[in-house]
Amino acid sequence: MKVLSVVGSSNSGKTELITKVVPLLMKKGLKVLVVKHARFFEMDREGKDSWKIFRCGVDVVVSSKDKTAYISRIRDDLEIICDLFGRNYDLIITEGFNRACKDRIVLLKDPDELDRFKCGKILAIVSDFEIKGYRCFKRDDYDGIVRVILEWYHKR
Amino acid sequence: MKVLSVVGSSNSGKTELITKVVPLLMKKGLKVLVVKHARFFEMDREGKDSWKIFRCGVDVVVSSKDKTAYISRIRDDLEIICDLFGRNYDLIITEGFNRACKDRIVLLKDPDELDRFKCGKILAIVSDFEIKGYRCFKRDDYDGIVRVILEWYHKR
Numbered sequence: 001m002k003v004l005s006v007v008g009s010s011n012s013g014k015t016e017l018i019t020k021v022v023p024l025l026m027k028k029g030l031k032v033l034v035v036k037h038a039r040f041f042e043m044d045r046e047g048k049d050s051w052k053i054f055r056c057g058v059d060v061v062v063s064s065k066d067k068t069a070y071i072s073r074i075r076d077d078l079e080i081i082c083d084l085f086g087r088n089y090d091l092i093i094t095e096g097f098n099r100a101c102k103d104r105i106v107l108l109k110d111p112d113e114l115d116r117f118k119c120g121k122i123l124a125i126v127s128d129f130e131i132k133g134y135r136c137f138k139r140d141d142y143d144g145i146v147r148v149i150l151e152w153y154h155k156r
Numbered sequence: 157m158k159v160l161s162v163v164g165s166s167n168s169g170k171t172e173l174i175t176k177v178v179p180l181l182m183k184k185g186l187k188v189l190v191v192k193h194a195r196f197f198e199m200d201r202e203g204k205d206s207w208k209i210f211r212c213g214v215d216v217v218v219s220s221k222d223k224t225a226y227i228s229r230i231r232d233d234l235e236i237i238c239d240l241f242g243r244n245y246d247l248i249i250t251e252g253f254n255r256a257c258k259d260r261i262v263l264l265k266d267p268d269e270l271d272r273f274k275c276g277k278i279l280a281i282v283s284d285f286e287i288k289g290y291r292c293f294k295r296d297d298y299d300g301i302v303r304v305i306l307e308w309y310h311k312r
Contacts, residue, residue: 015205019212026213034209035217041206041225049171049251050197053190054223056175057182061191061241063232067210069197070226070241076219085217085226095205 001086002153003078005094007117008107008126013139014095017107017126022093024146030153033089035081037096078102091153103152105145124148157242158309159234161250163273164263164282169295170251173263173282178249180302186309189245191237193252234258247309259308261301280304 006014015036022032042051050062050071059072074080078100086092094102101119108114108127124145125134137144162170171192178188198207206218206227215228230236234256242248250258257275264270264283280301281290293300 015208019208022209022214023212033215033217035219036206036209038206038218038220040220041204041218041223048197050192050194052171052175053178053192053251056179058178059189059245061189061237062194062197063191063230063237064194064196065231066229067197068228068230068232068237072224073222074219074224075221076224081217081219081224089215095209 001082001089001092003082003086003092003094003102004123004149004152005097005100005102005104005120006107007096007098007104009109009113009116012107012109013126014107017105017139017142017145018093018095020140020142021145021149024142025091025149028146028150030091031089032091032093033086035078035085035092035094035097037076037094105149107139123152157238157245157248159238159242159248159250159258160279160305160308161253161256161258161260161276162263163252163254163260165265165269165272168263168265169282170263173261173295173298173301174249174251176296176298177301177305180298181247181305184302184306186247187245188247188249189242191234191241191248191250191253193232193250261305263295279308 006018008014025032050060054060054071061070078097082092098117103121105124106117106122108125111131125131125136126139130136162174164170181188206216210216210227217226234253238248259277261280262273262278264281267287281287281292282295286292
């Protein structure tokens, strides 16, 4: 199981990139899990039963015919998350988790932002401009980005 | 790890009972997980990033400082759910999952409903009436219900 991060400042297009690239990776046969960092999120909608149950202090699993959600008091520690949930997947793609210093794809709105994301190996930069010394891709070059990820994935 | 079901027809008060009884069980030192069956639920809100990512076909973990949710394509199979998520808990309380035939507490709105829920051991009936041959509790007798659960839990 390998871990790759997609990092960039807010509104740099991380979610958009992930929703376009991940289906292509899955078509190649990879079992992928996306781990997203969020400042805040809500389980289900306020007032719904699963929300009430979680609020009473207990961890919850909600399960229906097509999906199952497990909501726990585990905090945003990437190592723990990968260990708990990553076992049945080939590739974990994180959205955010810059400080975990995993190998990464960096989305830039401005060249000055790069310094914040220098940590771990930078496979590619996705932006509207080029930066010397890096493989650079346009935002919609999904095939190119997938190729870089697969090269990295298959490297020992 | 033991599994107890809270069953009853819709609007019989299952969620209400669980949100009142579970905190009392946790105060007794039990690590509890609630597994709720739902005909339908939504992860986060439509249009939010985590929702978009799940919709693109991939399983997702969303993680913040205080909680983590894992949403997968696992279906509503109680054995699989207990196996995957139950390991770190002492007691799993299911809301629904009548047909899994686990030991149970049955909430009744009408005595005629009982037949539907006869399967597994009935620890108690919670209702506004008494039914011969069963330990019966009023809806708000949380201490009594907790006592029955603890007796059952500690029995080998």
